[in-house]
Amino acid sequence: MSDLPLAQQVQRAAACATDDTVTLDYDARFLRRKKLTSAQGVAFVVDLEQTTSLDDGDVLELSNGGRIAVVAASEAVLEVRGDLPRLAWHIGNRHTPCQMCGDHLLIQQDPVIRHMLEHLHADICEAQRPFTPEGGAYGHGRTHSHDHGHSAHAH
Template identity: 70%
Template sequence: MSNLEVAQVLLPGGAEAEMDAVVLDYEGRFLRRKRLETKAGLAFVVDLEKTTSLEDGDALELGDGRRVAVRAAPEEVLEVRGVLPRLAWHIGNRHTPCQVCGDHLVIRRDPVIRHMLEHLGAAITESERPFTPEGGAYGHGRTHSHEHGATAHAH
């Protein structure tokens, strides 16, 4: 593994359309150290200072200066429509990651949550698409994240 390139720098929002990319699902974009392979077949190791939530459109900078785009992989999700504030409250109350779109919410497929939402009057559509849920309170992503500026919350 010593001859693999190493990425120790995350560039938030630094991806460009023509860059080689790694395509990772929601779980796969939460990492600290991991071997990855790009769409073009370049193997490298991500070795970040702390566990980080990578976002679609970020870039990883390799030791030689090349950049690799981070892309969200399509996943099995549920598109949720209805009275969105009420439905979002119930989804959040169960600590379920949720992507907020203009006229619907998106969550990963979960039969228990689906049943609850249908009981609340939601219209559910199954889909396969990239899943990029909202970050946590104060912009901290899941548990850890890259920083995008000062927040009102400190640990």
Template identity: 60%
Template sequence: MTTLMLTARTYHDHAHGPEFAQVSLDYEGRFLRRKVLATDDGQQFLVDLPSTTSLDHGGVLLLEDGREIRIVAAPEELLEVTGDDMPRIAWHIGNRHTPCQIEAGRLLIQRDHVIRDMLGKIGATVREVVEPFKPEGGAYGHGRTHSHAH
């Protein structure tokens, strides 16, 4: 395998040039600072960002030579949540700071048996699915939120 080295200024939330390769990562895998990864076609490269960063689906890592590696949200095990009272269901998910992908008519969250049980108790319909996970970013443009500190 070829090893490619990335510069410290490696991530952009959108493409600037032609795609060289792509790397498919699940939600947790898209949160990193320094790690060796492999493109979908098997080429290894080092990600060395100045700080821990949430890489978004559709963003790019910029190689030292200017080539771009596109970030793709990999399919992962999720829960699809639907119901008659979606605002209430969404409030309960948000109140637990659970990453959530919001779509017309459904919500997608990571599989969690405790949250699944709670959702069933408030009348939600929950179904297991395997899909790419692209949850909403945090409030105020801060990406992922893991606490109340902004």
């Protein structure tokens, strides 16, 4: 892998010219070091200082000067409709990543969460869509753990 260009810099939602794209689902956009191949067949290695959550529209800057735009892949999701504030509260209470879409919520397909939402009288439809959930309450990041880092309160 040493002959491949390295991506060690990420430009967040960059509005710059790019040479290529790499399409990744939500889970694959959480990485530190990984070999990837772009849409045009360019192999490269992402080698970031720390594990990072990449978003749709971020740009990976390669050591050879290339720029690869990150595209969120379509994946299996649940479209959730109903009493959105109440449903969003229950989803968030389970630390489940959730995308807010105005008239509905999107979550990854999960039979346990789906069952809970059905009991809360949610209307649920399966779909294939890019999934770009909200980041954590304290900034950019993932919501799948219960680590509050340097917050002022303790559990």
